[in-house]
Amino acid sequence: MEIPYIVEERPDTGFNNATLGIWLFLASEIMLFGALFSSYILLRTSASQWPSGASDLNIPLATLNTFILVFSSIAVVFAWASTKEGNLAKFKKWMGIALLCGLGFLVVKSIEYKLEFIHHRFPSTNTFLALYFTMTGIHAMHIMGGLIVNSYLWGPGCKMFKEDLSHFSHRVEIAGIYWHFVDLLWLIFLFPVLYLL
Amino acid sequence: MLHAHDHHDLPFWRRYIFSTDHKIIGLQYGITAWIFLLLGFCMMLLMRWQLAYPGQPLPGIGSWFGEDHMPGGVMLPEFYNQLGAMHGTIMVFLGIVPLVVGAFGNYIVPLQIGAPDMAFPKLNMASYWSYFTGGVVMLASFFLPGGSASSGWTSYPPLSVIAPIGQTAWIIGMVFLITSSLLGAVNFIVTIFQLRASGMTWMRLPFFVWAQLVTAFLLLLAFPPLEAAAVMQLMDRVFHTSFFMPAGLIVSGQHMPYTGGGSVLLWQHLFWFLAHPEVYVLILPAMGIVTEIIANNIRKPIWGLKSMVYSIIVLGFLSFIVWAHHMYLTNMGTAISSFFQITTMMISIPSVIILTCLFISLWGGSIRFNVPMLFALAFLPMFGIGGLTGLPLGLASPDIHLHDTYYVIGHFHYVVAPGTIFALFAGVYYWFPKITGRKMNEFLGHLHFWPSLVCMNLIFFPMLIQGLAGVSRRLYDGGASYAHAQPVLYLNQVMSIAAFIMAAAQIFFIVNLFWSMFKGKRVTSDNPWDATTLEWATPTPPGHGNFVHPVEVYRGPYEYSVPGAPKDFSPQFEK
Ligand code: HEM
Ligand SMILES: [Cu+2]
Numbered sequence: 227m228e229i230p231y232i233v234e235e236r237p238d239t240g241f242n243n244a245t246l247g248i249w250l251f252l253a254s255e256i257m258l259f260g261a262l263f264s265s266y267i268l269l270r271t272s273a274s275q276w277p278s279g280a281s282d283l284n285i286p287l288a289t290l291n292t293f294i295l296v297f298s299s300i301a302v303v304f305a306w307a308s309t310k311e312g313n314l315a316k317f318k319k320w321m322g323i324a325l326l327c328g329l330g331f332l333v334v335k336s337i338e339y340k341l342e343f344i345h346h347r348f349p350s351t352n353t354f355l356a357l358y359f360t361m362t363g364i365h366a367m368h369i370m371g372g373l374i375v376n377s378y379l380w381g382p383g384c385k386m387f388k389e390d391l392s393h394f395s396h397r398v399e400i401a402g403i404y405w406h407f408v409d410l411l412w413l414i415f416l417f418p419v420l421y422l423l
Numbered sequence: 424m425l426h427a428h429d430h431h432d433l434p435f436w437r438r439y440i441f442s443t444d445h446k447i448i449g450l451q452y453g454i455t456a457w458i459f460l461l462l463g464f465c466m467m468l469l470m471r472w473q474l475a476y477p478g479q480p481l482p483g484i485g486s487w488f489g490e491d492h493m494p495g496g497v498m499l500p501e502f503y504n505q506l507g508a509m510h511g512t513i514m515v516f517l518g519i520v521p522l523v524v525g526a527f528g529n530y531i532v533p534l535q536i537g538a539p540d541m542a543f544p545k546l547n548m549a550s551y552w553s554y555f556t557g558g559v560v561m562l563a564s565f566f567l568p569g570g571s572a573s574s575g576w577t578s579y580p581p582l583s584v585i586a587p588i589g590q591t592a593w594i595i596g597m598v599f600l601i602t603s604s605l606l607g608a609v610n611f612i613v614t615i616f617q618l619r620a621s622g623m624t625w626m627r628l629p630f631f632v633w634a635q636l637v638t639a640f641l642l643l644l645a646f647p648p649l650e651a652a653a654v655m656q657l658m659d660r661v662f663h664t665s666f667f668m669p670a671g672l673i674v675s676g677q678h679m680p681y682t683g684g685g686s687v688l689l690w691q692h693l694f695w696f697l698a699h700p701e702v703y704v705l706i707l708p709a710m711g712i713v714t715e716i717i718a719n720n721i722r723k724p725i726w727g728l729k730s731m732v733y734s735i736i737v738l739g740f741l742s743f744i745v746w747a748h749h750m751y752l753t754n755m756g757t758a759i760s761s762f763f764q765i766t767t768m769m770i771s772i773p774s775v776i777i778l779t780c781l782f783i784s785l786w787g788g789s790i791r792f793n794v795p796m797l798f799a800l801a802f803l804p805m806f807g808i809g810g811l812t813g814l815p816l817g818l819a820s821p822d823i824h825l826h827d828t829y830y831v832i833g834h835f836h837y838v839v840a841p842g843t844i845f846a847l848f849a850g851v852y853y854w855f856p857k858i859t860g861r862k863m864n865e866f867l868g869h870l871h872f873w874p875s876l877v878c879m880n881l882i883f884f885p886m887l888i889q890g891l892a893g894v895s896r897r898l899y900d901g902g903a904s905y906a907h908a909q910p911v912l913y914l915n916q917v918m919s920i921a922a923f924i925m926a927a928a929q930i931f932f933i934v935n936l937f938w939s940m941f942k943g944k945r946v947t948s949d950n951p952w953d954a955t956t957l958e959w960a961t962p963t964p965p966g967h968g969n970f971v972h973p974v975e976v977y978r979g980p981y982e983y984s985v986p987g988a989p990k991d992f993s994p995q996f997e998k
Contacts, residue, residue: 227969228539228968229540229542229544229618231617241616243613243617246617247543247609247613250609250612253644254609254643254646257644257645257648258648260647261647261651261652265655265666265689268689268692269684269685269689273684349663349664350662350664351682353664353666356658356665356666360655360658360664360666364654
């Protein structure tokens with residue numbers, strides 16, 4: 227017997243295996259970042275003073291990074307749409323752009339870290355910076371994880387494009403759901419909470 | 424008997440080491456975790472010597488541990504703390520959870536729902552190897568300068584943050600174990616949702632599968648906060664952040680390099696947010712195993728199966744909102760304390776329902792007292808004692824007296840040792856014939872069961888008495904230097920001797936395991952216990968892909984002694 231519902235949906239649950247799997251995984255990710263956010267609230271409410279992100283962090287660079295991530299998310303959508311059209315060259319192009327955006331994000335992020343270090347602001351300086359470095363660090367590791375998956379799909383993994391297009395398209399979709407989630411984390415959580423609040 | 428066809432000619436290392444077959448992975452988990460359980464037990468035996476005979480050299484093997492652990496065979500307090508922390512960590516995260524979920528869940532769940540494998544076989548393999556790596560890191564930490572982690576399995580800051588390097592290894596080990604559990608949890612939920620055979624509706628699922636499903640949700644949602652907390656503690660230790668550290672901390676006259684502003688209670692909240700659901704991870708699958716075995720040996724349906732299913736779901740939800748009952752002494756205020764007292768009392772209701780259903784099921788059954796059934800039956804009162812002794816701990820006022828005493832140790836060990844571990848033994852004796860094609864020896868089984876039952880109670884009941892007398896836990900001398908402990912001090916020797924005898928009784932189990940593997944009585948059918956669930960429809964042992972023909976499910980899980988049926992059992996897989 228082979229494992230069923232790898233690509234097609236199981237009628238009574240309305241899912242195929244990997245789609246259900248990725249949503250469950252994201253649920254656990256929400257608990258991870260939820261715990262970090264709760265820690266943020268608890269530490270901030272019990273602190274006597276709290277530095278403002280606007281003065282300690284570099285908002286222009288972070289805004290640039292926000293745009294980079296939004297754009298990479300759009301690129302992943304186009305990459306997925308190209309698999310639906312069966313157009314390999316177009317898939318390569320859009321997935322390549324998404325990869326470059328992800329790399330760009332990491333480069334900008336390391337410049338930001340560097341600028342903090344130059345101004346002698348380290349994780350140990352105060353609790354705000356401890357949270358900043360920890361949360362953005364964990365997020366950057368998620369970006370790296372996404373980059374590894376996406377570059378696999380872009381590189382060796384795209385052999386499957388020719389062999390089993392619907393399965394491949396499904397893989398791109400799953401990777402895309404994860405990538406959107408990581409982008410959203412930045413967009414609606416880390417960026418506003420750390421830089422703007 | 425059916426025959427499995429093993430057409431997959433994979434090389435040895437792909438078939439047995441980096442295997443993706445859920446049965447091999449289940450066995451890998453099982454073997455590794457039993458070894459860890461034994462190691463954790465041996466650590467405790469060393470500690471029990473020190474508790475019973477504080478300051479006396481351990482005869483014979485005392486010198487093996489070297490001058491920096493046991494000079495002259497006498498255990499140093501630092502070493503005691505290391506053993507204690509590692510006993511807790513190993514037993515919980517490297518022993519019991521991998522056994523109930525990784526081993527039994529992996530092997531049995533796909534069989535019981537009629538699936539060819541887990542939904543994500545490669546993920547399953549990754550999950551085992553992540554667990555294995557975590558275990559190696561934990562064990563290796565004993566050889567670091569300053570030894571292993573020594574801040575208890577709870578790793579409370581600030582002590583854990585300023586502890587030697589072993590604590591860093593503990594954190595890294597935990598990250599591997601958490602990753603393993605998360606991968607496993609996703610895999611189990613998807614498998615149970617997606618791979619049920621045709622006709623296997625929700626209410627036809629065996630109770631064991633329900634228990635695994637709820638457990639997987641607990642692992643999935645409770646572990647990430649601990650992961651976050653572990654990363655923060657790592658930051659505190661390595662980069663001197665102050666997530667959990669107060670300002671102006673002075674240790675042995677030295678100023679600690681922390682700017683402060685952190686909160687030690689934050690760690691406790693994050694830790695117990697995981698660790699309370701975690702105790703249900705330790706017990707729910709055990710309840711599942713016991714239900715399977717009881718149903719099979721009373722030869723009649725389980726009483727109130729539906730209410731058991733609803734109870735276990737409610738239990739899963741409630742287990743997320745009781746965690747602060749571990750923190751009544753942290754000055755949380757009456758409103759919050761009342762909330763957690765109420766939820767804690769509420770969560771005892773579904774547990775009692777499950778236990779009651781199992782007890783009532785026994786009524787009027789023609790019970791077969793085989794060895795798996797003995798262990799399953801013993802589980803009921805033992806878990807009962809564990810559960811009932813927990814109620815006073817859930818109420819703030821008695822907890823003021825009982826918190827951090829041996830009463831707590833006695834309470835939760837009744838749940839996990841004669842509770843969960845007996846269920847595990849029951850499961851091994853019960854499913855062994857499916858895995859090996861041979862039954863385990865009954866006589867050796869009795870030699871294993873009766874001394875274990877007696878000794879378990881001789882070990883853990885005195886702890887309740889000592890705790891009521893006010894003896895604290897985590898004492899290096901077992902209370903010898905405290906006046907109030909003197910009247911109950913003699914119990915330390917009772918407990919330790921019982922522990923040594925219990926260790927000896929386990930030899931019968933180990934001998935039985937190996938002897939039966941090669942010499943045990945061969946089973947003559949694929950369904951030697953006349954059971955009803957799907958795992959007995961597979962060949963013995965099940966081959967790659969499990970089922971020879973696709974299965975179809977026709978009825979509920981425990982239809983025994985159905986009036987008018989030709990046999991006293993009506994398997995799910997027979998029309
Ligand atoms: C049957 C064999 C066992 C014996 C004799 C035993 C004995 C003990 C004793 C005496 C302590 C208290 C040590 C102290 O406070 O200094 C302890 C602690 C503990 N045990 Fe066990 N135990 C056994 C099995 C287990 C199992 C199966 C589990 C697993 C789930 C477990 C989990 C723990 C934990 C979590 C602690 C607390 C460690 C800490 O203080 O950080 N034990 N055990
Ligand atoms: Cu609890």
